[in-house]
Amino acid sequence: MTGRDPLVRRTRARGVQTLTLDAPARRNALSAALVADLADALADCARDPGVRAVLLTHTGTTFSAGADLTDPPDPDALVALLRQIVELPRPVVARVTGHVRAGGLGLLAACDLAAASHRATFAFTETRIGVAPAVVSLTVLPRADPRALARYYLTGERFDAAEAVRTGLLTAAGDDVDAVLDPVLDGLRRSAPEALAATKRLLTAKVLETFDRDAADLTALSARLFSSPHAREGMTAFLERRDPAWVV
Template sequence: MTDAPQDTAPVDEAPVLSADERGVRTLTLDAPERRNALSLPLMTALRDALDRAADDDAVRAVVLTHTGNTFSAGADLSGRGGTPHDLVALLRALVELPKPVVARVTGHVRGGGLGLLGACDLSFAANATSSFAFSEVRVGVAPAVISLPLLPRLDPRAATRYYLTGERFDAAEAARIGLITEAAEDVDAALAPVLTALRRSSPQGLAAAKRLVTAEVLRAFDRDTDNLASMSARLFGSAEAREGMTAFLERREPTWAQ
């Protein structure tokens, strides 16, 4: 499996590629010029691709990966990012898909991209090329909506540290705190036995087992979606966030940095 499989094809001419191999459908985020930021077109294309995978009896599992050196940079700050509820819908689609979703990461993950990892059932990241950060606090917002799949799974002390500081951390630390399943020297070698096991598993059994392990995450969605979506919208609409995002795009420090 490579970052850009030779037999991939556009999904509805949108920035997601799809390829099938022996019951595993690989969906590749393919907007490297935007660092696979979560634009509305990308989120819509990925949701459509997940819907197709759910309806295809030949698909036993889904691998979510990327082109370029960034899995996802998080929110699209260019004005194409959609609403908090658009992101909620995508994250919930990943959690509710009745087939396992496995993230394959060989690059950087920031902000909302970490929400994608939290919504996947399993996540594998390359030690040498992967890095992670909850970068929201650096631009005047907070990891609100992505907390829905993440907080039920993250180590609480680690979540507190990285939510508050925005520090960058590596794949080994991401595995230690529960953000990913495994940090690997060779991510495809680590994935191979997992995909073999999923191919040998009953579709009915997989769907039922996934419902068991995602029950607490879905309770968080049911309980907290409205409050966290409102918080996200309020923060992104604030003057402080406008300053933070402008500073980021202009590659300068925001006014509050000391």
């Protein structure tokens, strides 16, 4: 028992297990607690033959704001969570109706399919707080267009759902995300579970190669950058709602 309310809610309909990130006051930031709760929920999905697919969604106006700066997860735990999504023998579909920032984009890119409403916005904000999108690159770099990533990784600019589709971070976008997802979920329900698992393994093989090759180095890079003077200044400035000292 954790002695606290769970940060991931679970519901099921016709074989689709919905996991809802439920820490809206903290913008569903990836805290140690939220990462642990999501990992537990995914493990239960993997063991349950009644789960045909997983739908990952959120409460509030933000899918995930990235790492929780006041209760950050252990980098190894975050890497393990991202790999768990990629390796899960069920398709994982992201349903986004709000904003996605930094580490939240790593979570989004770990999913097999992702759809968002046109209200959603996206940004790799790491450089603006003095770090780099290191761990999230394990899922983002194999999925997305390199030229687009160069711009958004380096500048931290926001971009919209249409641009996220163009870059490969999203599968589809629309005014009504549920209307976009209805045929996707129907298709998964009509597909044989063993065939879905085998097909997912084909699609994720290159992503898992990236984990095998780069996870240790990127985790070490993340830890080093987060302990740097620039990161301390960037995170302090973020929490104080001011520009960091390097802004000119």
